[in-house]
């Protein structure tokens with residue numbers, strides 16, 4: 001009955017029950033988690049989303065929103081019962097308007113992130129959210145996870161770029177908050193409640209986004225450094241002279257780079273000599289063109305940097321960035337992995353890495369660390385691949401204890417167990433353990449108030 005109702009709401013072409021068509025929507029990107037469903041609906045208008053949500057609420061059936069399904073915490077896949085309805089936002093993919101004078105645009109939730117960047121660029125504007133999955137992730141997913149990516153150091157996380165939202169609430173009511181105001185203190189800032197809530201409080205159907213002036217040409221440099229401690233020192237030194245022109249500052253470990261070169265075609269190590277750590281930097285050029293090069297030369301003299309490559313063309317810059325963007329894909333080829341998307345105070349990055357290394361040595365001595373991260377945000381992807389030819393089951397069992405110890409270390413030094421990927425199902429228990437009782441209680445009150453029947457992405461986050 002519900003299925004027939006849903007099919008009628010979205011019409012032919014707006015749903016599928018075909019197991020082959022459903023398959024790619026039932027596992028998360030790393031194939032580590034899997035769910036089941038009897039139907040995936042793909043509404044093409046906000047009104048259809050509203051009617052789907054309302055129909056599910058009246059039958060008390062859970063509904064799981066899914067964007068590009070590039071999330072890494074299992075938030076976008078249904079549970080194993082087959083009873084939850086999967087709602088894809090892929091057909092909500094119109095750019096409703098762009099206003100270059102106002103530096104804003106209104107987009108639907110299913111717009112691919114790179115399409116939004118391209119549209120802004122066509123109008124000589126810039127949308128700064130950028131991540132390796134930008135060719136397939138959708139803005140609704142980005143906002144629901146408060147995505148970070150490579151430009152947070154200069155522009156902040158996804159949250160910062162939102163001026164307004166259109167959201168379908170748990171009973172199907174449409175909240176039209178698509179304002180493009182820069183200032184608005186009329187009551188609570190409701191849009192912020194939905195951003196980062198991973199589909200558990202409402203379904204985002206459209207967003208009013210803030211655009212920025214085009215930063216112009218970027219200078220890209222790949223720098224070899226002695227240790228992760230030096231990445232923090234180097235960033236602090238460069239910030240003194242380049243101020244807020246640093247657009248990206250990414251830490252990459254030697255092993256992460258070697259995984260890429262091993263598995264991704266047409267890639268090669270940037271330097272003849274191997275080093276333990278590298279940083280990849282993007283700087284927006286100013287009138288004092290050449291300042292980055294000067295500063296990097298000085299950092300070599302001061303022993304902050306060991307070797308430097310400055311890209312001489314866009315093709316060279318793209319090749320260097322390809323190394324960074326391919327790390328997650330390359331790591332997939334190295335067997336089972338443990339991933340820790342964590343953040344620590346920026347000044348504690350080196351200290352964390354040293355202490356975490358001794359935990360790895362204690363729990364899984366031959367595990368292979370594949371660390372990278374965003375230095376300016378204190379966000380590390382502390383990823384660990386199984387020992388070569390090791391036993392996967394043993395790796396998983398010991399890995400659970402290791403992850404626990406890593407999260408305890410992170411929170412002990414004032415960090416977070418989730419920096420930019422969210423909680424989903426993967427870190428739900430962890431959140432309950434490391435979040436204060438008061439904070440958890442506030443989250444639960446919010447969930448009860450906005451989704452009293454618990455039909456919006458049930459079982460996720462809290």
Ligand SMILES: Cc1cc2nc3c(=O)[nH]c(=O)nc-3n(C[C@H](O)[C@H](O)[C@H](O)COP(=O)(O)OP(=O)(O)OC[C@H]3O[C@@H](n4cnc5c(N)ncnc54)[C@H](O)[C@@H]3O)c2cc1C
Nearest residue numbers: 067068069070071075138140141142144147148149199204
């Ligand atoms: C190679 C790779 C690199 C990545 N790099 C980064 C990175 O640098 N920074 C970063 O932050 N993340 C990164 N990610 C993670 C992922 O790309 C982001 O979390 C992204 O924002 C998810 O978007 P999506 O459209 O794929 O969302 P999905 O995976 O489909 O969904 C994510 C969550 O949002 C919910 N959701 C989706 N759409 C809506 C909606 N319209 N309304 C309400 N809830 C919704 C889902 O239910 C789920 O809980 C990376 C992933 C990969 C595979």
